[in-house]
Amino acid sequence: MIETRIRFGIIGCANIARKVSRAILLSPNTTISAIGSRSLEKATAFASENGFPETAKVYGNYDAVLDDPDVDAVYVPLPTSLHLRWAVVAAQKKKHVLLEKPVAINVGELDRILEACESSGVQFMDATMWMHHPRTEKMKEVLSDQQRFGQLNSLHSTCSYVGEGDFLKNNIRVNSNLDSLGALGDMGWYSIRAILWALDYQLPKTVTAIRDAELNESGVILSCGASLNYEGKVVTFYCSFLSNLSTDLIALGTKGNLRVHDFVVPFTETVGHYYVVSNSKWVKLGLDPEPSEFKITTELPQEALMVQEFARLVERIHSGDAKPEKKWPMLSRKTQVVIDAIVASINDGYEPFEVVN
Amino acid sequence: MIETRIRFGIIGCANIARKVSRAILLSPNTTISAIGSRSLEKATAFASENGFPETAKVYGNYDAVLDDPDVDAVYVPLPTSLHLRWAVVAAQKKKHVLLEKPVAINVGELDRILEACESSGVQFMDATMWMHHPRTEKMKEVLSDQQRFGQLNSLHSTCSYVGEGDFLKNNIRVNSNLDSLGALGDMGWYSIRAILWALDYQLPKTVTAIRDAELNESGVILSCGASLNYEGKVVTFYCSFLSNLSTDLIALGTKGNLRVHDFVVPFTETVGHYYVVSNSKWVKLGLDPEPSEFKITTELPQEALMVQEFARLVERIHSGDAKPEKKWPMLSRKTQVVIDAIVASINDGYEPFEVVN
Numbered sequence: 001m002i003e004t005r006i007r008f009g010i011i012g013c014a015n016i017a018r019k020v021s022r023a024i025l026l027s028p029n030t031t032i033s034a035i036g037s038r039s040l041e042k043a044t045a046f047a048s049e050n051g052f053p054e055t056a057k058v059y060g061n062y063d064a065v066l067d068d069p070d071v072d073a074v075y076v077p078l079p080t081s082l083h084l085r086w087a088v089v090a091a092q093k094k095k096h097v098l099l100e101k102p103v104a105i106n107v108g109e110l111d112r113i114l115e116a117c118e119s120s121g122v123q124f125m126d127a128t129m130w131m132h133h134p135r136t137e138k139m140k141e142v143l144s145d146q147q148r149f150g151q152l153n154s155l156h157s158t159c160s161y162v163g164e165g166d167f168l169k170n171n172i173r174v175n176s177n178l179d180s181l182g183a184l185g186d187m188g189w190y191s192i193r194a195i196l197w198a199l200d201y202q203l204p205k206t207v208t209a210i211r212d213a214e215l216n217e218s219g220v221i222l223s224c225g226a227s228l229n230y231e232g233k234v235v236t237f238y239c240s241f242l243s244n245l246s247t248d249l250i251a252l253g254t255k256g257n258l259r260v261h262d263f264v265v266p267f268t269e270t271v272g273h274y275y276v277v278s279n280s281k282w283v284k285l286g287l288d289p290e291p292s293e294f295k296i297t298t299e300l301p302q303e304a305l306m307v308q309e310f311a312r313l314v315e316r317i318h319s320g321d322a323k324p325e326k327k328w329p330m331l332s333r334k335t336q337v338v339i340d341a342i343v344a345s346i347n348d349g350y351e352p353f354e355v356v357n
Numbered sequence: 358m359i360e361t362r363i364r365f366g367i368i369g370c371a372n373i374a375r376k377v378s379r380a381i382l383l384s385p386n387t388t389i390s391a392i393g394s395r396s397l398e399k400a401t402a403f404a405s406e407n408g409f410p411e412t413a414k415v416y417g418n419y420d421a422v423l424d425d426p427d428v429d430a431v432y433v434p435l436p437t438s439l440h441l442r443w444a445v446v447a448a449q450k451k452k453h454v455l456l457e458k459p460v461a462i463n464v465g466e467l468d469r470i471l472e473a474c475e476s477s478g479v480q481f482m483d484a485t486m487w488m489h490h491p492r493t494e495k496m497k498e499v500l501s502d503q504q505r506f507g508q509l510n511s512l513h514s515t516c517s518y519v520g521e522g523d524f525l526k527n528n529i530r531v532n533s534n535l536d537s538l539g540a541l542g543d544m545g546w547y548s549i550r551a552i553l554w555a556l557d558y559q560l561p562k563t564v565t566a567i568r569d570a571e572l573n574e575s576g577v578i579l580s581c582g583a584s585l586n587y588e589g590k591v592v593t594f595y596c597s598f599l600s601n602l603s604t605d606l607i608a609l610g611t612k613g614n615l616r617v618h619d620f621v622v623p624f625t626e627t628v629g630h631y632y633v634v635s636n637s638k639w640v641k642l643g644l645d646p647e648p649s650e651f652k653i654t655t656e657l658p659q660e661a662l663m664v665q666e667f668a669r670l671v672e673r674i675h676s677g678d679a680k681p682e683k684k685w686p687m688l689s690r691k692t693q694v695v696i697d698a699i700v701a702s703i704n705d706g707y708e709p710f711e712v713v714n
């Protein structure tokens with residue numbers, strides 16, 4: 001049997017593309033066949049610095065990658081405002097699309113991307129890596145466990161980091177023409193996805209941004225928080241470019257609590273930790289029991305597992321065994337819908353904003 | 358030199374009084390000289406079960422304790438709605454007042470208690486034990502450290518437990534005649550105090566309760582959350598009688614993060630843990646550094662340190678060296694003011710409610 005690997009093209013040389021390039025090379029069912037940048041020199045340097053196979057083609061533009069018949073799927077790490085244009089062209093050219101998050105400036109743009117993918121019959125997935133760590137599935141088992149966790153009553157997530165150097169002046173993530181969602185799109189994305197994930201992808205009825213969000217002079221969100229209204233639950237998150245790195249999730253149930261302090265990127269590549277405590281009691285001199293630590297190891301890093309899963313779905317389509325998996329575009333869309341509602345709440349003076357799917 | 362000990366009277370035999378009785382006996386500068394209950398039998402049993410000194414007097418009512426010239430200070434573990442009456446009488450009879458939390462049903466009642474204490478020149482303190490653990494001071498040092506923590510941007514606290522057995526039917530904490538504040542008074546008290554503590558006792562401008570709070574049929578809060586508006590910060594908490602025990606605080610600063618998972622009562626009586634990480638960076642394959650664990654040991658449990666500090670303040674007053682310390686009534690009052698504002702926000706359809714000192 002001849003080994004088939006899904007052949008990736010990459011458009012753009014963003015920093016995050018280094019991690020995903022490595023992931024494509026680590027994943028057993030994928031390889032890199034092309035990279036394009038607006039600068040041929042940059043693309044050439046990127047390919048050599050990141051150990052691309054010698055067969056990989058290097059282009060001085062994005063179109064050539066999308067026109068290359070040796071490219072099955074394209075990874076798009078471009079600034080968010082460019083996603084609409086390039087993801088749609090990629091889909092039209094029958095390339096499967098692995099799209100960096102945040103996937104779009106708003107759900108209207110995302111819908112055009114998803115429609116293009118659907119009408120071309122290509123797979124769409126956003127690059128939310130932590131979803132693919134085996135720890136994520138294990139934590140979901142905890143949340144679903146009626147004995148250890150019970151019914152979910154409260155969630156809080158924080159996702160933040162401090163941009164280094166001149167980040168707040170020059171990074172694309174704070175440039176209103178490139179990434180107007182700022183910290184909400186870059187880091188809030190993870191918190192919102194985690195909340196949706198914990199609640200079986202049920203959308204909140206309303207969202208209310210917490211006063212006051214911090215915006216830069218061109219209106220890009222540097223820091224904000226919100227509460228998501230699920231009847232009878234208290235669900236909140238905080239995201240920021242101004243606070244020390246955090247990617248925390250705490251979930252409280254009627255029978256137990258789950259905590260994780262590095263859910264977006266594990267402290268250690270090969271092991272993910274989380275903490276669970278169940279049926280806690282006040283005892284005479286303290287609390288009992290103490291939370292237990294769980295460690296989930298993974299041979300492949302989460303980003304390689306993501307690429308592997310994406311390629312598995314593409315293989316199924318290529319072999320005629322299946323249509324594109326609809327779960328992934330659905331998750332992207334719900335995450336974006338919540339983001340849009342939070343932006344609307346901020347713009348509407350922190351009033352509750354109805355979430356419409 | 359003759360050893361002088363501040364002599365405590367206790368009115369009421371609530372469960373929490375067992376812990377505080379032990380604390381009074383452990384603290385080197387205090388002793389128990391009397392206990393009163395509506396039932397003499399109950400008071401007698403309580404005294405014997407909790408190792409009271411043989412000299413301790415046992416009364417079948419509260420007044421006798423407050424009239425006893427061998428009582429210097431009184432500990433009041435009665436249901437919240439009875440605080441006004443008994444704390445005021447105690448103060449009028451020149452007894453120093455250590456009052457269980459929540460201190461009152463609302464700030465109007467608290468003010469009458471504080472006025473009675475002030476006009477009698479007696480010390481007032483609420484029984485928020487965790488404030489007195491040496492860990493608390495160490496954590497404050499972290500929050501004040503410009504290198505390790507920087508400027509505080511976000512706080513989240515959860516304080517919850519599930520009442521055992523028929524708690525939700527019969528416990529005084531869910532009885533609208535005894536403790537109408539419910540989970541907000543019992544557990545939210547700790548989160549609010551922790552937030553005030555972290556922010557140098559600055560009051561928020563407004564508070565906004567998170568929809569929807571859960572109330573029982575007589576209007577007692579079983580579960581709620583709120584955001585506290587400090588300009589440019591995202592500060593939230595969750596408190597509940599319906600979620601597994603949690604007493605967490607997470608603080609995010611521009612340079613570091615602080616986390617504690619048992620701030621109200623440490624898992625182990627003699628040691629309190631907390632976690633700090635500073636200047637975290639994304640590195641190629643993960644995050645760096647991992648949070649560090651800090652362990653603060655204490656010979657005396659936090660409730661004994663509380664009693665000891667209270668008695669130290671009383672001694673200073675007795676010896677004529679000082680007036681009552683105003684810090685403690687101020688902290689109680691600010692905590693109560695925030696609680697009142699959250700109740701008002703819930704009653705006002707979750708609108709932001711201005712906090713007035």
